[in-house]
């Protein structure tokens with residue numbers, strides 16, 4: 317049974333992929349999770365094992381965690397990162413689409429926390445890192461449903477941190493600003509799929525202006541480094557190395 321077992325969701329691209337690779341380079345055996353198996357296969361190595369899964373699938377999440385525990389015996393780090401963004405006016409985004417936004421970004425993270433916490437409690441150690449967003453606490457026009465999902469996971473995370481601190485488990489929020497990944501092109505495509513009346517022309521232009529800064533944004537490696545720093549701090553023997561409101565804005 318190896319020590320230092322990490323699980324990274326959304327590892328087929330962007331921040332998740334960079335994080336899986338950096339943790340593997342730093343002594344972790346990493347389970348890399350996402351739906352696009354062909355993309356995960358590109359990072360398979362002696363330290364990275366892909367698992368194909370949709371974070372909205374309860375059974376698949378339970379099964380993946382059980383498999384990791386049965387083969388490796390423990391989970392030291394969970395990086396909840398898999399996310400989507402559905403921009404558009406709150407009025408225009410169909411509720412079914414809004415449900416999907418929350419299902420992935422809120423319940424996807426919650427599902428993994430519920431699945432790993434019994435094992436981390438038993439180990440009396442572990443670190444959970446939830447990737448949120450600069451748009452978690454600032455809600456701007458055109459990103460209401462995305463912000464709602466990230467606000468909600470921040471609230472849940474702050475509660476969990478206090479609940480599990482006494483078991484030696486650290487819980488950290490990392491809130492990236494704009495990062496150059498597939499995320500922004502994907503969100504523009506998602507917005508174009510939502511019909512908006514002409515009256516919302518200014519709002520749509522605002523979303524385009526905000527994301528037009530993406531080419532100048534830093535790459536996902538900066539967030540991977542923040543994750544690694546948080547993991548290292550969380551392993552410090554100091555009992556309350558991370559304060560109650562531990563949140564890193566990057």
Ligand code: NDP
Pocket residue numbers: 325326327328329330331332349350351352353355369370371372397398399400420447448449450491492493494495496497498499500502536
């Ligand atoms: P990417 O689009 O590059 O990565 C998103 C990842 O999430 C992919 O690996 C995708 O894998 C996975 N994913 C999406 N839906 C599901 C699902 N239902 N089940 C399993 N995996 C899923 O974006 P980023 O790397 O930029 O984003 C990662 C996180 O960072 C997100 O939570 C995002 O909200 C956050 N963030 C990003 C910012 C940015 O500017 N890029 C800014 C602030 C926060 P697959 O499609 O293969 O399943």
